[in-house]
Amino acid sequence: MAKIxxxxxxxxxxxxxxxxxxxxxxxxxxxxxxxxxxxxxxxxSKGDFVKEHIADWIKAVLKARIKYEAEATAGETAIxxxxxxxxx
Numbered sequence: 001m002a003k004i005x006x007x008x009x010x011x012x013x014x015x016x017x018x019x020x021x022x023x024x025x026x027x028x029x030x031x032x033x034x035x036x037x038x039x040x041x042x043x044x045s046k047g048d049f050v051k052e053h054i055a056d057w058i059k060a061v062l063k064a065r066i067k068y069e070a071e072a073t074a075g076e077t078a079i080x081x082x083x084x085x086x087x088x
Contacts, residue, residue: 003016004058008058011037017046017047017050020050020053020054021046021049021050024050026042026043026046026050028041028042029041029042029054030043
């Protein structure tokens with residue numbers, strides 16, 4: 001499987017992960033599934049949270065583009081199948 005990699009300058013990774021995790025609503029503590037009303041440290045790291053959101057964003061963009069192009073192709077095919085439109 002192919003990979004997409006990002007190169008981030010030394011010393012900036014923590015800062016950028018912090019920005020993105022706050023932007024996407026990362027919580028340091030989450031509800032404890034075993035004790036209602038209690039909180040526990042988030043088992044998902046900020047880095048994994050950011051990676052997941054980047055992947056979800058890429059998937060959403062690709063899905064929208066695939067749908068757009070499929071609809072455009074279907075529209076062109078329908079016009080071709082219709083033949084010449086004669087309007088007088």
